[in-house]
Amino acid sequence: MIKMLGLRLARLVATLFAVSVITFAMTLLLPGDPINAILPPTTERDPQIVAQIREEYGLDNNIAVRYKDWLNDAVLHQDLGTSYVTRGQKVTDQIKNRVPVTAQLALMAVVIALFFAIPIGVLGAYRQSKWDDQLTSAGMQVALSIPNFIAAIMLGWLFAIKLDLLPNTGWARISKEGLLANLKTSILPATALALTQMAIFSRLVRSDMIATLQENYILSARAKGLPDRFVLFRHALRPSSLSLITIVGINFGALLGGTVVIEQVFSLPGLGSKLLSAISSRDILMVQGITVFIATVYVIVNTLVDLLYIVIDPRIRRS
Amino acid sequence: MPTAGADATRLTRSEKTEPLLVVEDLKTYFQTPNGLVKAVDGVTLSVERGKTLGVVGESGSGKTVLSRSIMRLNTAGNVITHGSVTYNGEDLLAKSPRQMRDIWGVEMAMVFQDPMTSLNPVVKVGRQMTEHIRHHLGVSKKDARDTAVELLRSVRIPEPEARFDNYPHEMSGGMRQRVCIAIALACGPKMLFADEPTTALDVTVQHQILNLLGQQQVDRFMTMIMVTHDLGVVAGRTDEIAVMYAGKVVEKAPTKQLFADMRHPYTEALLRSIPKIDDPKHTKLSAISGRPPDLINPPSGCAFSPRCPYAQPQCFTDTPPLGAAPTPGHQYACWFPVGSPEGKDAWDKNLEAKRPQTMAAAGLVNATEELAAGAVVGG
Incomplete structure (x- = not known):
């Protein structure tokens, strides 16, 4: 058990190291000189100034030294550097500022999706091929086929414009405007993101559950005279949720970097929109910082998922 | 069964002499793409209170389907059941699934063939033992736990308090089958189905489990149907034997009579x-x-x-x-x-x-x- 945890932790560190190398190497692959981003294109290039800037940003060092410095700052000082473009803006501050929006959206989307997907998937397996299963399956198919920005626009039109219940754009921070105002601005984008996830999750639960319901221990549980709902949720759900958890972990990570479009539709100050603007303005340190941050969260979430398996299936604990 | 005679006399004094279970012309067919599978094809039998019926046949003779049909555990959409099953004077085939749930566990219970797969691997043994006790008898968590520990002790599981918190994979096959038996006995059923209870176990363990079943049956005055492919298993442990072939009973006799003639x-x-x-x-x-x-x-x-x-x-x-x-x-x-x-x-x-x-x-x-x-x- 302890040995396994240690192993997982070692793997986590190794993966993070690989992530940092690859992300840093990305800088080299991008075309163009960072100097072009730092100095306005119109400025006459005084070689002395250029050299000074190169030294200031450490661009004159060789790649290994630059990587070492960057990693050092990142790990020891949680400093991912200072943006070339918006001079003086620290990458870390920008991430800190933007992360709550994106993380909250991703989390809410996953929670909303699970809230609906689990009962729907369980019902679908229990009532396999009956009318209610057919109906929910068709509904999930529709939810899966609608791109989330279309869902976002439709939701915005219905709840913000037609019914005038919620704001169509913008973001209220919990710390400033309070929880209720925050929920009002977050519920539509989160729901738009949740639809696809819900469809994926419910299909997974349904198919795994159908397999589980064939197991002998389900027959024994039923033969004890337990109510069907008890058998479904207390006996069948847990063994049926291993692949669900894997996908929830992967998709949560994907949502962190993948809310760009939704953030644009609802004009939200999230990580995705920052990443988008950083890419278009060649703000390499910013891109690097955000990428390495998302990757780190992703790796950590997936390690947590691995640990969650152990909670769910006691047989894994032994090995 | 050494004490069967004594039990029978106690029975005639206290209870009516009519059989606890009467099965008449029971047919269970499965609709498959290849045609109608006549798994049970017109079985008639009865079991008197406190007695043991052995149902013997090869794989595919319909013995397992028969026991599940009597308990109404065949729920797949392609099952067709005809005939009548009368338990304690009640027509089981007329009951709704909801009504059957009050019979399962309390009136009738089943010990399944493979103890390796019939316990939920992700649920502690203790909860699997207490959940139906609590559901059917409405007792507190603590009382259910006490009952379960007592049951574990009665099926001779060493250190029952510690075993209560085990997961099934932490136990041997024989121990798991003991747990399955304890689960089946937990709500004091009057009728126990044992569907090849020892087929998946080592020979030495088989003997212990069969003895345990026989003893529990006598102690609790249960009626039992023991399904097996092994005439040797039922020889000394049943009052009557029904031999099944191709979904039909082809011979039925008191055990001694069957072996003698x-x-x-x-x-x-x-x-x-x-x-x-x-x-x-x-x-x-x-x-x-x-x-x-x-x-x-x-x-x-x-x-x-x-x-x-x-x-x-x-x-x-x-x-x-x-x-x-x-x-x-x-x-x-x-x-x-x-x-x-x-x-x-x-x-x-x-x-x-x-x-x-x-x-x-x-x-x-x-x-x-x-x-x-x-x-x-x-x-």
């Missing part, structure tokens, strides 16, 4: 296929030649006729009814029963004609070599 050639073949301790070394295991019948298109006439050493032309065309033997309680379905003059004639005639099935049964040739169809080990 079996009439059906299939029963004889099952018994012959058990190796005997005083056989000389390297005696070939006697197999029942041929394969179990196709349940979608069963052979015409007697279903056992293609494999039967006694079979005569009549057997291939006319289905023998389950008729009474001279001894009370003994029934069989055969035109040329074992031990009768007709049977003797049929055997001699087949032997003379060198019918391979008869030659094999007489030990004159090896069944596996003689029958191109390929032999299946019986029993």
Whole structure:
């Protein structure tokens, strides 16, 4: 058990190291000189100034030294550097500022999706091929086929414009405007993101559950005279949720970097929109910082998922 | 069952003498893409209170489906059930699934074949033992735990308090089957189905589990149906035996009567296929030649006729009814029963004609070599 945890932790560190190398190497692959981003294109290039800037940003060092410095700052000082473009803006501050929006959206989307997907998937397996299963399956198919920005626009039109219940754009921070105002601005984008996830999750639960319901221990549980709902949720759900958890972990990570479009539709100050603007303005340190941050969260979430398996299936604990 | 006689007298004093379970002309068919599988095809039997019925047959004879049909545990959409099952005067087939849930566990319980797969791997043994106690008897968590620990002790699980918090994978197969038995006994059922309870276990453990079942049955005065493919298992442990073949009961008799005076050639073949301790070394295991019948298109006439050493032309065309033997309680379905003059004639005639099935049964040739169809080990 302890040995396994240690192993997982070692793997986590190794993966993070690989992530940092690859992300840093990305800088080299991008075309163009960072100097072009730092100095306005119109400025006459005084070689002395250029050299000074190169030294200031450490661009004159060789790649290994630059990587070492960057990693050092990142790990020891949680400093991912200072943006070339918006001079003086620290990458870390920008991430800190933007992360709550994106993380909250991703989390809410996953929670909303699970809230609906689990009962729907369980019902679908229990009532396999009956009318209610057919109906929910068709509904999930529709939810899966609608791109989330279309869902976002439709939701915005219905709840913000037609019914005038919620704001169509913008973001209220919990710390400033309070929880209720925050929920009002977050519920539509989160729901738009949740639809696809819900469809994926419910299909997974349904198919795994159908397999589980064939197991002998389900027959024994039923033969004890337990109510069907008890058998479904207390006996069948847990063994049926291993692949669900894997996908929830992967998709949560994907949502962190993948809310760009939704953030644009609802004009939200999230990580995705920052990443988008950083890419278009060649703000390499910013891109690097955000990428390495998302990757780190992703790796950590997936390690947590691995640990969650152990909670769910006691047989894994032994090995 | 050493105390069966004593129990029977106690029974007649306290309870009505009518059987606890009466099954009449029960049919369970499965609709499949290939056709209708007649897994149970007109079974009639009854079990008196406190008695044990052994249901014996090869794989595919319908014995497991029969026990699940009686308990109404066959719920797949393609099942068709006809006939009647009367338990304690109530018609079970007329009950709704909701009503059956009040019978499962409390009135009837089942011990399944494979203890490795019939416990939920992700749920602690303790909860699997207490959940239905709490549901049916409405007792507190603490009381249910006490009951469960007591049950674990009664099925002779060492350190029951510690085992209560184990997961199934932390236990051996024999221990898991003890747990399954304890689960089945937890709400004090009047009727216990044991569906091949020892098939998946080591031989030494088999014996312990069978003894445990027998003892619990006596202690709790339960009625039991024990399903097995092994005549040896039911020999000393049942009051009556029903031999099933192709979804039908082909012979039924009090256990002693059956072993002393079996009439059906299939029963004889099952018994012959058990190796005997005083056989000389390297005696070939006697197999029942041929394969179990196709349940979608069963052979015409007697279903056992293609494999039967006694079979005569009549057997291939006319289905023998389950008729009474001279001894009370003994029934069989055969035109040329074992031990009768007709049977003797049929055997001699087949032997003379060198019918391979008869030659094999007489030990004159090896069944596996003689029958191109390929032999299946019986029993």
